Amino acid sequence: ADEPLVLGIETSCDETGVGIVRGHTLLADAVASSVDAHARFGGVVPEVASRAHLEAMVPTIERALRDAGVAARDLDAVAVTAGPGLSGALLVGVAAAKAYAYALGKPLYGVNHLASHIAVDQLEHGALPEPTTALLVSGGHSSLLVSADITADVRPLGATIDDAAGEAFDKVARVLGLGFPGGPYIDEAARAGDPAAIRFPRGLTGPRDPLYDFSFSGLKTSVARWVEARRAAGEEVPVADVAASFQESVADVLTRKAVRACRDNGVGHLMIGGGVAANSRLRAMAERRCEDAGIVLRVPRMKLCTDNGAMVAALGAEMVARGRAASDWELSADSSLPV
Ligand code: KG4
Ligand code: ZN
Numbered sequence: 001a002d003e004p005l006v007l008g009i010e011t012s013c014d015e016t017g018v019g020i021v022r023g024h025t026l027l028a029d030a031v032a033s034s035v036d037a038h039a040r041f042g043g044v045v046p047e048v049a050s051r052a053h054l055e056a057m058v059p060t061i062e063r064a065l066r067d068a069g070v071a072a073r074d075l076d077a078v079a080v081t082a083g084p085g086l087s088g089a090l091l092v093g094v095a096a097a098k099a100y101a102y103a104l105g106k107p108l109y110g111v112n113h114l115a116s117h118i119a120v121d122q123l124e125h126g127a128l129p130e131p132t133t134a135l136l137v138s139g140g141h142s143s144l145l146v147s148a149d150i151t152a153d154v155r156p157l158g159a160t161i162d163d164a165a166g167e168a169f170d171k172v173a174r175v176l177g178l179g180f181p182g183g184p185y186i187d188e189a190a191r192a193g194d195p196a197a198i199r200f201p202r203g204l205t206g207p208r209d210p211l212y213d214f215s216f217s218g219l220k221t222s223v224a225r226w227v228e229a230r231r232a233a234g235e236e237v238p239v240a241d242v243a244a245s246f247q248e249s250v251a252d253v254l255t256r257k258a259v260r261a262c263r264d265n266g267v268g269h270l271m272i273g274g275g276v277a278a279n280s281r282l283r284a285m286a287e288r289r290c291e292d293a294g295i296v297l298r299v300p301r302m303k304l305c306t307d308n309g310a311m312v313a314a315l316g317a318e319m320v321a322r323g324r325a326a327s328d329w330e331l332s333a334d335s336s337l338p339v
Helices: 036-041 045-069 086-106 113-121 121-125 165-175 182-190 215-234 239-264 280-293 310-320
Strands: 005-010 016-024 027-032 077-083 108-112 132-135 142-151 153-159 267-272 296-298
Touching: 005 045, 016 045, 016 310, 027 045, 027 280, 027 310, 036 045, 036 132, 045 086, 045 113, 077 113, 077 215, 077 296, 077 310, 086 108, 086 296, 108 153, 108 310, 113 121, 113 132, 113 153, 113 267, 113 310, 121 296, 121 310, 132 215, 132 239, 153 239, 165 215, 165 239, 182 239, 182 280, 239 267, 239 280, 239 296, 267 280, 280 296
Parallel strands: 005 077, 077 108, 132 267, 267 296
Antiparallel strands: 005 016, 016 027, 132 142, 142 153
């Protein structure tokens, strides 16, 4: 039989994403971002995001269908992010997906945002090996998970207990007077810096700490204090060294715990997703540490790492292919949906 043709809608944060896939083949990936509208607030503002989703929804669906060159009536299913995420933002996507699926007479699949960050790698590298460990790091989440079945058995191993990794990048960039979102600016500034210049703390890596949880709030505070002390003493802040040393701490902790999770659980594959997967130091360190540990590393191209609709379509297509039950019309958004 033909592989399922699925349209996916993502609105959990600030990107309105509509993707279309046929099985593991990406046909369209239309994204409208409201990131510029949030920049002056230094973070995502929920009300602004919901409003932007509402305005972008229909045009983005139309654009995806046009890009894919498919007719809506040929779709096998409509998938949508049901959570976790910002509730008002999620609601816009869920309402749109329901209306669209109902009007077309197609089944509706509510999917988990974190699981779809993992499933998207199938569009890049083909069928996901099972089990696969996943490190998902963005402005909204930082999680380690093991997927034994992407449609039904994704187990969380750990997550951040305070700030998300991307949030830490954004806050440190602000302390250093760099732009928003901060990750790319820190990455760039760090190229000219010495990662060993300042030894910032590695959160939750002590012998009694939880193995797979993260904490970045202490690191952020430590960087802020270090910078403030320099400024108070009237000294110049070595921005490149601070950026490189901060980035080193984050990359070290993330890769150490991810490789550890693979080893402890006998998993031979690691995938990394989320916007922070763009970080050059994180990638380099993950490559080296995975190679040393005999782990196969999979990182999708950046456009697929950040929030998008194709990831939702990819997971929806997998659910159709594996004969999973569709959601009912009562499907609701759940801001804290567990995997
Ligand atoms: O996945 P994403 O686009 O949106 C969500 O947060 O869901 O991730 C955005 C986050 C921001 O915090 C941004 O600073 C971070 O990803 N980011 C990076 C880099 N590029 C984006 N962090 C570190 N290094 C980068 N090169
Ligand atoms: Zn995300």
